[in-house]
Amino acid sequence: MDTVVINNITKKFEHTTAIDDLTLTIPTGQMTGIVGADAAGKTTLLRIIIGLLCADSGTVTTLGYDPARQKKELIAQIGYMPQKFGLYEDLSVRENLEFYADLKSVDKNFDELLDFTGLRPFQKRLAGNLSGGMKQKVGLACALLGDPKFLVLDEPSVGVDPISRRDLMRLVRATIKEDTTVIWSTAYLDEANSFDNTVVIDKGKVIFHGPPETLAATSADFEREVIRLMGGYEEKESQIAAHYIYRESTVEYPVEALNLLKMYGNFAAVKNNTFHIRKGEIFGLLGPNGAGKSTSFKMMCGLARPTDGTAKIMGVDIRKNPTLARSYLGYMAQKFSLYGNMSVRENLEFFAGIYGIPLAKIKERVGSIASYFGLTVYFDQLSEKLPLGIKQRLSLACALIHNPPILFLDEATSGVDVVTRKEFWCHLRALAKKGVTILITTHFMDEAEYCDNISLFYQGETIAVGTPAALKAQAAAATMEEAFITLINRKDAESGRL
């Protein structure tokens, strides 16, 4: 018997169609992965399956119930972990667990669960003070309470490093019973191969459904196949880079970190961090959550003051002359921090203005950059109403509006679909070729491959620096992900020996 049977459902919101005539069955006792970019319809689909939303048309049967009418009966047999994990940040781990155990009216003996997830030492800590990876574990533990027949996990691995992602997957596999059905949604295509069954969703439609190996054997091939299913991607010459005007300078290392140190009380978040980035180099900061890479990144752009050491941008100390140093920077953050209630044009004009483009030239500059970025059609739309991929492009346009010689990208590709990501990287590579120096942080291991050099962070220190090939060689690994895991495990083993 199938756990979920969906026939021709459609769900529309105010402006968009989230689910478009979708039909799907999910077999019992298997782990099904739902893979798709943000806004592809994953979350809406999961919510319809468990009855948090109702479809506009079509039928859904979950565990033999109609979720639209029998939500109460259905919910009792489901373990659900929503996207933000549903934890109360001002409650401790144990209090969260007890609360959900009470709501589900199950036994409050968490010993096994706490040991298994490795949360026992943290059970008194407030959930809000946990790292992202830990929160996920607590959220998962809450969903697992009461041995649900059907486990629904909405993006449990979002924003998490490869090690924690593997941990999480192992945890779920180990805890569930044989006949438990699991749905696991994710934006990472490279996870697709770890499921029994994979469903790829794009624009509210299923574009692939079946065991992943029937599509491709490796995750790299899988990605290629998905791109094909999404309509293919053709690499074109980057218009953005073509119109970028590089200003020559004599600075050899546009970005330099010299002995950066950041202390929080007695705890060193970043120790002795030194790197030099050549002109036109793409430099990646990698590392598990909480390893100190975002702190380093923040110190580099002046968002955090280093306890010791200097960060230099085009040879200028960012603490001593922030206005000059920052004028060389293009910055793009993971949330695509745009002003939602302003139009594309207004956002561009704003960033043009604060980066010192003279008033008389702003209009012209905004017009031309919009045309290179293909944003002219969206010119007068509010930026919050744009599709995610366009938001990302706008965000990049804003970062590049003043022709900066340096670009800082903080997880700038999280959540966008694979085709958009490919396109984005095409622009970055072309820009680097023209001489733009790029510093980037990412959780996508395939993106790490595109970098010229990588610095691997762990416990506040750089544990390895080099080209992707060199790192893989150092770890004797075939993929970047394996290299990442091996190098970190090796470091753990070393410090264990000490």
Add this chain to the structure above:
Amino acid sequence: MTTRLLTLIIKEFKAIWKDPRSRMIVTIMPIIQLIVFANAVTMEVKNIDMLVLDNSRSYYSRELISHFANSPWFNSVAVVDTPEQLKQSIDIQKASLALEIPPDFAVSIKNKTGASVQLITDGRQTNSASIIGSYATQIIQSYAKELSGSEPRLEIVTRNWFNVNLDYKYYSLVSLMAMLSMVIVLLLTSLSIAREKEVGTFDQLIVSPLSSTEILIGKAVPAQLLAWLLTMVMLAISVHFFDFPLVGSLAVFLAADFVALLALVGVGLFISSLCRTQQQAILGVFTFQMPAVLLSGFISPIDNMPVILQYLTYLNPLRFFLVIAKGVLLKNMDMYHVLINLIPLALIAVLTLSIAGWTFKSKLE
């Protein structure tokens, strides 16, 4: 520098103006509040319901009662027969004044020996009670004078300057203009930084070449200008629809308003730089605003407060501004005295703005 700052200021204006909710908060809401409160807020006592226990039932007692009934302050005059009824009606607040006329009232008046009557007011509303009491006493005395027939030997001629009929509205309009523009300026400034922090655009601003001073100025100017404009609109409404007499110099008033708003902008920015979320910012605004209103001299004169509280009011921009506003708008106060109040106001502004700048910078690290 100018382009950067100008761009930021324009963006802030748009951020306030493009959101229909915040547009409503800075435009329609204060104006509605002005109109409602200006009509409702009065310490005058009108529409009084009164009771009479007439034990005399004579020509004189009826005359006295009709004096009450004909006065403009009274809404109704009801007659009761027993003291118990009288007590009950006062108890349940059906009437706020009772007049008890003794049985020998008429006889005493005829004999010119002097009669005494009882006036009872409801002390649960102490303030109204004493005002009603004095109205009633006046009515009785004027009737007594009529009866004695003699010309009064002494006449007190009263001149109420700047507000001939002592219309409470003028007073409350000035105070409301100040309070409502204060609420707006505090809300706009305190929430704007907290909101950017929540949405994540704040980092984007910090990473840009804008200096922290420029960011603060960019946040301050739109709130300042909007609130200033709002005061002008409210003043125009007051003059137009409430016959508010504008006797002094508009320019001086607006200049003082500008300085007062600047001081409040400083407070708002200070709250804003301390808070990480909008919720904290709102609580901060509340904690400042409530004492600021109560200790401004609006509800109760500052001269009457204990000395410690009087010193505390020296930190309250609203206090100085209310003196200037009433002085300039209603009384055409001279420049010297305007300055005496304007200088402390300016000092408060300098103080709050520099504290805001300092906390903002130190919190950035």
Add this chain to the structure above:
Amino acid sequence: MRILWAFIKKEFLQIFRDPSSILIAFILPTLLSLIYMYGINVDSVNINLGLKLDDANPRVVSLARSFSNNQYIRTKVYDDKDAMYSDIVNSKLQGAVIVPNDFTVTLNNGRTAQILVITDGSETNTANYVQSYASGVIYQWLETTGYSKQQVSLIDPQLRIWYNEKLDSHYFILPGSLAVTLSLVGILLTALVVAREWERGTMEALLSTRLSRLHFVAGKYFSYYILGICSLLFNVFLCIAVFDLPFRGSYIILFLVGSLFLLTCMGIGLLVSTIFKNQFLACQISLVMGFLPALLLSGLMFPISSMPAFFRYLTAVLPQRYFVSFIESEFLAGTISDIVLINTVYLSCLCLVLLFLVYKNTLVRLEK
């Protein structure tokens, strides 16, 4: 029952860990009570009075002395009329009294003498006090002089003020201000709580458990009610034990009606919060609904009966209005069944309507 209990326990943990709930429930009310107690005084006003005596007769000097002997009046004698006038304009004086040069002559001749009282009408309320203080002093002085012999008033009004013999306005302002402070606890805090569940994504988690709509509404009401009632008891304790106000009513009735008032305020807060699901908006609305209307329209500072009819009706939807009326009476006059009853009926109606709306608007799914 276990579910409800767990939910309430969770709410309490959150209340205790959130400093803002303690700030609003206890610290802010204490601060405001102190201000109401010591900063607000509407019974008597100290005034600065200018005197210009154009008549040099010793009798007039004694009039001047009567003025300066009054405890509320500080006098300053002027020779120059213009100097005195400008001091009124500049708020140094709240009023002035001018005695004309023919004052005693006129009185001696048996004609009506005039005396001029000027007030600063821009301070409207103070101006009223100036008028009544000045006429009080003048008439009293007149009786002590020989002029008023024939003037014994035929009718002597004896004013008695029930329930508040000392005419101390704090006796009614402080209990009444509880309506303002409690509505903060009731409206502002609760306005935040449901919105917060939506914004932080925990609402979705709750909806996917067996927690029912009834559990949710009951749990929220109950937890914040307990916080509010603690705040109420704390404030009543402040009034009675610390500020030494008389309390003539029944604690049980105060507790019951106070509870009803709190539940009504919480209804407003929860309704705003459930409808808007957004802390920012919820705050703004409670700001507009909360402080200023509660202070200005509840009858606490300004008598409702003096408002124009339309605005009088407008106050009917304010729960603070009923609570102010009830609590002043309960403190000063004791329990008067009609007053308790009528305010209870109105409050109950508001409370039930709000409860119904909150329940109706609480969702069982992520959408309607």
